[in-house]
Amino acid sequence: MAQTFEEISAADFFYRNRDIAGFTNPARAIFSSMRELIENALDASDLFNVSPDIYIRLSQENETELGEVAVYTLRVEDNGSGIPPRHIPSAFGQVLFGSKYKLKQARGTFGLGGTMAVLYGQITTHKPVYVTSSTGTSKIYRYKLMIDIQRNRPLILDRKIQINKEKWHGTTVEFCLEGDYFRAMPKILEYLKQTALVTPYANITFTDPKGRLYKFTRATTKMPTPPKETLPHPYGVDVEIIQRLTRITPYRNMLDFMKMHFHRVGENTANRFLEFAGISERKNPKKLKPHEIVKLVRMMKRFNGFLPPDAGCLSPLGEELLKAGILKELRPEFVAVFQRKPSTYSGHPFIVETAIAYGGNVPKKDDIPLYRFANRIPLLYDEASDVSVRVIRSINWRRYRVSSETPIIILVHVCSTKVPYKTVGKEFIADRPEVKREILNGIREVARQLQRFLTKQEHVEKERRRLSVFSKYLPKIARFSMELAGKEKPPNIKKLLRTVRKLEKEKD
Amino acid sequence: MRKRKIESSVAEKRKTALTSLENFGTKLYDQMEEGLFPWIKMPSRSIENIFYSQEVRQYILGDKAVRRSSRNIRHIRPLTQLVWAARFAHELAQSRKTSTLRDVYYSAQAYDMSFKNQPESNNIITDLETVAGLSREDFNVFPEERSAIFGDLTIGYTVPGYEGRQLNLASHPDGMMIGPALTSAEFLKTSAKMVIAIEKGGLFTRFIEEQVYRKFNALLVLTAGQSPRATRHFIRRLNGELGLPVHIFTDGDPWGMHIAMVIISGSANAAHLRELTTPDATWSGMWATDIVNYKLPSDPLTSIDIKRLHELQRDPRYRGKLWQREVKKFLKIRKKSEQEAFSRYGLTYIVDKYLPAKLKEAAS
Ligand SMILES: Nc1ncnc2c1ncn2[C@@H]1O[C@H](COP(=O)(O)OP(=O)(O)O)[C@@H](O)[C@H]1O
Ligand SMILES: [Mg+2]
Numbered sequence: 001m002a003q004t005f006e007e008i009s010a011a012d013f014f015y016r017n018r019d020i021a022g023f024t025n026p027a028r029a030i031f032s033s034m035r036e037l038i039e040n041a042l043d044a045s046d047l048f049n050v051s052p053d054i055y056i057r058l059s060q061e062n063e064t065e066l067g068e069v070a071v072y073t074l075r076v077e078d079n080g081s082g083i084p085p086r087h088i089p090s091a092f093g094q095v096l097f098g099s100k101y102k103l104k105q106a107r108g109t110f111g112l113g114g115t116m117a118v119l120y121g122q123i124t125t126h127k128p129v130y131v132t133s134s135t136g137t138s139k140i141y142r143y144k145l146m147i148d149i150q151r152n153r154p155l156i157l158d159r160k161i162q163i164n165k166e167k168w169h170g171t172t173v174e175f176c177l178e179g180d181y182f183r184a185m186p187k188i189l190e191y192l193k194q195t196a197l198v199t200p201y202a203n204i205t206f207t208d209p210k211g212r213l214y215k216f217t218r219a220t221t222k223m224p225t226p227p228k229e230t231l232p233h234p235y236g237v238d239v240e241i242i243q244r245l246t247r248i249t250p251y252r253n254m255l256d257f258m259k260m261h262f263h264r265v266g267e268n269t270a271n272r273f274l275e276f277a278g279i280s281e282r283k284n285p286k287k288l289k290p291h292e293i294v295k296l297v298r299m300m301k302r303f304n305g306f307l308p309p310d311a312g313c314l315s316p317l318g319e320e321l322l323k324a325g326i327l328k329e330l331r332p333e334f335v336a337v338f339q340r341k342p343s344t345y346s347g348h349p350f351i352v353e354t355a356i357a358y359g360g361n362v363p364k365k366d367d368i369p370l371y372r373f374a375n376r377i378p379l380l381y382d383e384a385s386d387v388s389v390r391v392i393r394s395i396n397w398r399r400y401r402v403s404s405e406t407p408i409i410i411l412v413h414v415c416s417t418k419v420p421y422k423t424v425g426k427e428f429i430a431d432r433p434e435v436k437r438e439i440l441n442g443i444r445e446v447a448r449q450l451q452r453f454l455t456k457q458e459h460v461e462k463e464r465r466r467l468s469v470f471s472k473y474l475p476k477i478a479r480f481s482m483e484l485a486g487k488e489k490p491p492n493i494k495k496l497l498r499t500v501r502k503l504e505k506e507k508d
Numbered sequence: 509m510r511k512r513k514i515e516s517s518v519a520e521k522r523k524t525a526l527t528s529l530e531n532f533g534t535k536l537y538d539q540m541e542e543g544l545f546p547w548i549k550m551p552s553r554s555i556e557n558i559f560y561s562q563e564v565r566q567y568i569l570g571d572k573a574v575r576r577s578s579r580n581i582r583h584i585r586p587l588t589q590l591v592w593a594a595r596f597a598h599e600l601a602q603s604r605k606t607s608t609l610r611d612v613y614y615s616a617q618a619y620d621m622s623f624k625n626q627p628e629s630n631n632i633i634t635d636l637e638t639v640a641g642l643s644r645e646d647f648n649v650f651p652e653e654r655s656a657i658f659g660d661l662t663i664g665y666t667v668p669g670y671e672g673r674q675l676n677l678a679s680h681p682d683g684m685m686i687g688p689a690l691t692s693a694e695f696l697k698t699s700a701k702m703v704i705a706i707e708k709g710g711l712f713t714r715f716i717e718e719q720v721y722r723k724f725n726a727l728l729v730l731t732a733g734q735s736p737r738a739t740r741h742f743i744r745r746l747n748g749e750l751g752l753p754v755h756i757f758t759d760g761d762p763w764g765m766h767i768a769m770v771i772i773s774g775s776a777n778a779a780h781l782r783e784l785t786t787p788d789a790t791w792s793g794m795w796a797t798d799i800v801n802y803k804l805p806s807d808p809l810t811s812i813d814i815k816r817l818h819e820l821q822r823d824p825r826y827r828g829k830l831w832q833r834e835v836k837k838f839l840k841i842r843k844k845s846e847q848e849a850f851s852r853y854g855l856t857y858i859v860d861k862y863l864p865a866k867l868k869e870a871a872s
Contacts (some may be wrong), residue, residue: 466581469581469584469585470581470584473578473584473585473587473588474578474584476588476591476592476619476621477536477540477546477578477584477587477588477591478537478540480533480588480591480592480594480595481532481533481534481536481537481540481546481591481595482533482537483533483595483598484529484530484532484533484534484536484537484591484594484595484598485530485533485534485536485537486530486533487537491537491540491541492540492541492543493540495543496540496543496545
């Protein structure tokens with residue numbers, strides 16, 4: 001029999017392999033759709049530097065029971081940057097089309113998530129997506145789209161333009177999809193809560209299919225410093241990247257090529273590197289032969305004179321905001337937060353932030369609960385495989401006065417231009433030694449802060465008990481011995497009680 | 509019946525108790541007035557500080573002392589309990605009311621001073637005895653158990669409401685309970701020539717029925733097992749104030765033997781107290797030797813009996829010849845016998861034959 005060969009598009013590929021993007025089953029699909037649209041909305045408001053107001057509505061055509069698959073309408077509205085009208089169709093109708101390929105921290109990465117959600121909706125309901133958006137110009141654009149899966153192209157079914165009197169900016173996305181909300185509900189609510197925690201400057205409102213309203217109100221309007229776009233670091237590039245660069249570069253010699261296309265490479269470093277690599281400064285990069293490109297990449301990895309990447313392309317939450325988020329969503333008695341200094345793995349800069357919340361509304365649990373975040377999104381699945389879990393297990397908690405009776409929650413936030421996810425699904429972080437060490441040191445730091453707090457608290461409690469014992473018994477001794485001695489008035493013990501209080505102060 | 513008026517120690521004792529408690533209170537009061545955290549020092553009652561004194565012929569406390577200071581968080585509660593107990597005892601002694609250890613335990617609750625349990629409150633009372641150098645009966649705290657006395661002894665009550673009234677202790681055939689009223693009574697007159705202390709109620713009644721008190725001119729005391737302290741003190745007074753010799757009859761086993769010993773030489777638990785022992789009293793039976801000589805019905809010794817005998821053999825109070833001999837004999841014959849065993853020779857044999865023989869033996 002003759003074999004038939006055919007080519008499939010990227011959309012087709014993801015259509016066939018939707019599992020890897022987190023659309024495994026109806027419950028997971030509804031969870032993933034919501035989170036992808038929410039993350040796009042948050043990215044858009046970060047980009048526009050505006051405190052996000054996000055409104056999410058999930059509604060249902062017909063009533064269903066728990067565990068039943070139904071058709072839902074998902075609508076997510078934001079007040080972010082909006083999308084330039086000519087890009088709207090591709091942004092939602094074309095897989096692997098996006099604005100976040102640049103080297104700076106963002107929630108989305110592949111130009112995949114939001115579009116996958118739309119694609120999933122289309123293949124389960126065969127209905128279009130409606131996107132309304134404005135970048136704050138005088139017009140609002142409304143598109144009705146479908147995806148041509150075989151060709152990975154948007155099909156524009158309708159387009160309307162409205163006058164934008166209020167200078168509204170933002171995006172509204174609405175489409176239908178099949179899913180199982182009731183099974184996904186616990187994870188969705190947890191996701192919203194943790195998102196609100198790690199985005200304490202956002203207002204997030206969610207109405208669920210039963211009409212229940214969940215409202216997460218911002219605790220601050222302060223936003224983290226936005227990330228700066230950066231060039232690739234020589235340690236982090238591969239042959240493909242160099243090849244592309246040589247194709248587009250306007251520079252005519254290797255010295256300028258190195259200086260202009262790479263992160264933290266100046267005249268000096270470029271000189272020393274080219275000498276080390278045995279490549280002439282004057283060589284035209286466009287004339288590099290394939291084996292020279294391979295050699296260049298190999299030498300880049302070997303040269304230890306490059307400066308470490310700068311973390312300006314990262315946008316960690318910061319200790320103050322992390323603390324505000326924890327206080328608002330977890331209401332603990334005590335919170336310790338810590339931001340590690342920037343570090344790198346394989347040429348990618350990253351920053352680890354850690355926190356411990358203790359007491360108050362934090363419940364006692366047998367296993368220490370862990371909230372994981374990467375680039376300010378919560379990671380809820382596959383916790384057991386995450387590097388942080390291993391780190392927590394390796395710590396001797398008794399040293400920090402933490403037992404199974406201690407109500408604590410640990411939070412780990414990793415941000416990077418390239419979060420070392422193990423899978424496309426953005427669910428857990430791989431075991432990179434550099435990252436692991438930073439997480440370990442970060443957790444240790446907040447654990448030490450907790451230990452100091454617990455020690456002090458125990459001490460205060462002990463002194464309080466001590467004082468109460470003295471003030472209970474001394475007056476009794478005074479009274480009984482007065483009666484025994486046949487005296488008229490009790491002995492003066494005020495001074496003694498004062499001494500007890502003084503002893504206590506000395507110890508503080 | 510001979511009449512003789514006996515000098516009493518009762519009223520004096522009460523005064524001593526009151527003064528001692530008042531002094532205790534004054535000491536703490538003064539300390540506080542001086543701006544000090546009140547504290548006390550008292551002999552330690554730990555095992556290492558209990559010694560047997562050949563001189564006093566009882567257990568005594570050594571020189572080791574413990575200090576309790578209200579400055580110490582662990583001491584302040586027991587110290588407060590102790591002061592409370594002193595005040596409670598003072599009130600009892602002053603109003604001449606009596607109380608029991610159980611009462612003490614409950615009374616504390618009214619002062620927001622609850623004891624954790626009965627042993628804790630008992631322990632505080634023992635502390636009070638140690639501090640005051642008096643036994644709890646002196647400040648009117650009595651144990652629950654009661655023993656009895658029968659015989660020709662006329663006493664004069666000192667308890668409120670009965671002052672001046674007299675009673676002859678042969679007036680009731682069941683005997684008279686040795687309770688607070690009797691313990692605090694004065695001895696007025698007696699025709700008795702000896703005291704016979706008996707372990708068991710059955711034999712006590714038999715002796716009354718058989719008129720032993722008359723035949724032998726004896727006061728009969730029922731110890732009802734291990735005798736309470738009040739009874740031990742009472743026996744001492746009969747011996748000391750009336751000059752009567754004391755004979756003790758118990759079951760023929762290590763436990764009976766020890767009942768006699770505690771009356772004679774006291775117990776380690778009461779090492780902080782004096783005047784509870786009667787060193788001149790004698791253990792007149794039943795000995796191991798009696799079991800053999802009188803061919804009494806017997807039971808084999810249990811392993812617990814034997815273990816106890818080995819302990820007694822090493823006990824400093826058992827150094828005397830008679831004691832060592834009898835312990836050895838028990839271990840040899842591996843038998844024990846109860847006082848009732850004499851019934852095999854008829855109901856009166858013990859009174860007619862055994863008792864005279866034993867008393868004669870003691871006299872020689
Ligand atoms: N709510 C939004 N506001 C602004 N731009 C958006 C919004 N949603 C999607 N986009 C644009 O669409 C592109 C594709 O989105 P998506 O498929 O989710 O991929 P990714 O977020 O990984 O880039 C984004 O890169 C962004 O430019
Ligand atoms: Mg996205």
